[in-house]
Amino acid sequence: MVFHWEVTVKRTTLRTSVFAAAAAAFVAFVAPAHAAEIVGLITKTEGNPFFVKMREGAQTKAQELGLELRTAAGKFDGDNDSQVAAIENLISAGAKGFAIVPSDSSAIVPTIKKARDAGLLVIVLDTPLDPMDAADATFATDNFKAGELIGTWAKDTLGDKAADAKIAFLDLAANQPTVDYLRDQGFMKGFGIDIKDPKRYGDEDDARICGHEMTGGAEDGGRTAMETLLQKCPDINVVYTINEPAAAGAYEALKALGKDDGSVLVTSIDGGCPGVANVKAGVIGATSQQYPLKMAAMAMEAIAKFAKDGTKPQVDPKLGFLDTGATLITDKPVKGVESITSEEGAKLCWG
Amino acid sequence: MSDDVVGVKAAERGFVGGGADVASFEVDHRGPLRQLQHFLHKYPTTVPFIVLLIGVLIFSVAAGSRFFAILNLSLVLQQVTIIAVLGIAQTMIILTAGIDLSVGAIMILSSIVMGRLAVVYGVPPELAFLLGLLTGLICGLINGLLVALVRLPPFIVTLGTWSMYGAMVIFVSRSETLRQQDVAAAAPLLQWLGSSFKVPIPGWGTAIITYGSVLMILLAVLIWYVLNRTAFGRHVYATGDDSESARLAGINTKRTLIATYTAAGLICAIAGWVTIGRIGAVSPLAGQNANLDAITAVVIGGTSLFGGRGSIIGTLVGALIVGTFRNGLALSGVEVLWQEFAVGALIIIAVTIDQWIRKISA
Structure with a gap:
């Protein structure tokens, strides 16, 4: 018993110090380096090269426009919960807007509405929402x-x-x-x-x-x-x-x-x-x-414009979305x- | 096949005959159902064999000659090879009353290490291949150490390492697929298991057998031998049946667990090699369902999730059952959703029969 108790104490101490270090690192990581506008990109998964390319396109464009990009992704295709959490995080972070590839076209809609009500511009990429007009704009391949x-x-x-x-x-x-x-x-x-x-x-x-x-x-x-x-x-x-x-x-x-x-x-x-x-x-x-890089870059431009003067992107009225070709x-x-x-x-x- | 039955530790103490004698004494008082129950208890692997036979019979009628063509049946064998190899690893783990949710991730990680080292970084294919196997072995070892020494439940350990190995897949592969042609040019060794030979059967047609399927069978025989004819194998069964009793009987259960998880990791890496052979390419997208498919094969093959009871042969047949049902239903023109439904039903039936057989030992 005594032996076991000692081990527990040691473990606890170790654990506490590890947590403290991790917490310090985390605070340093999330603290804003400068006061750039925050934008987000949420994709279905990390693994698919399509989304990797999309993130690259968004990253390059965001840097060019002086935006701070935060990215998130679901754990698997169809993972709605992670995307909901990512949107909630962006709202609390005070983001100006974000682009999202919805994993679940219908289930994500109430959370998207919450973000739009909070004043964020929401651009849906690749996979349209159901209904499509639940987003401010959709950029997608036809x-x-x-x-x-x-x-x-x-x-x-x-x-x-x-x-x-x-x-x-x-x-x-x-x-x-x-x-x-x-x-x-x-x-x-x-x-x-x-x-x-x-x-x-x-x-x-x-x-x-x-x-x-x-x-x-x-x-x-x-x-x-x-x-x-x-x-x-x-x-x-x-x-x-x-x-x-x-x-x-x-x-x-x-x-x-x-x-x-x-x-x-x-x-x-x-x-x-x-x-x-x-x-x-x-x-x-x-x-x-199809052109994922273009989709993401266009979304970043649209959010930058919205942050500057409040204009929202226009889409093809017949299709209901902007065809990226x-x-x-x-x-x-x-x-x-x-x-x-x-x-x-x-x-x-x-x- | 009588090796499958419970009472391993009893066998080691030399008590095995006792139960059998009592059973034969009461034989006249049993109804046919009870007799069946006792028969299946003694030879549990017969259940999946019977299900497979019924499946083949049904589809031979429903889908006709297209299904019962030897070419088609040999294709089913090719299709189940990856899952069966993974199932062999999973069976070893489940026999210890554990579970390994990370087998699919280990498989893909190993295949990507092999592929990228050889194709992208120009490492000699033989060395890249060995390093790929080593990757699987290390992943398994990590699982084993966490289960045996840190004493975390296997479900939790492998739930965690599943995510970690999955993240490593993305990191190492950079989400890039290596094309079949590029792999063929740089490292044909990695695709070797996909090559096949023809077996003409007079009056029936020609079967196409891949080296991957041959390896699967050799591996199954080897692991069957290890589990049933070596001290280590009996320790695996004993640890799964009742870890505490096994420990008291002098078995080093920790070492047994670590060795089992490590061996399973290595077999997963071999499954990764089989995967490259089958799809030609090295892809981080492959094997998304392999994890659960392997568990499905093990369960339908009659291995008990509570540990200590089951067999490699059962798993092989379990994988064949799933493959046969999917193929047969597709050739009968049944929609994919009903194929899924059928596999689900098979799992329920398999576990129900397993529980019913177990009641005897209670």
């Missing part, structure tokens, strides 16, 4: 259009053979988040498939659709999903993928079954650097590139769609 670009490319590349194509859809997740159905349905529209309900995939009855499998937006999911669909329809010749990691995984499955001879068209969306390199290597036929990247261009080569795309890529 994901439906991005899908349409690759769908049209695939149709025009096949020409007459598009009528009896067999298409594999490698989607994101079974709960069909916004970006998932927008890209999928955009592709279908571009390819000339009757999409029925545009807010849902899986309700179509076009015989050219082999099926929809989920990838989680990663390589391992992409490979398994492709293998499964190839077993279902060995004659697949067009593959739609939600993003480029999923496309890379799908290609591994095609390769393992000796179908990497160019007889299967693989299409994707994102325009990350590994993805663009895969277009050059012939792994991906075409991809739609999507460009088709392919080395096999077709007449119907404007595109740039993988070499040009590599200069603009992220991640």
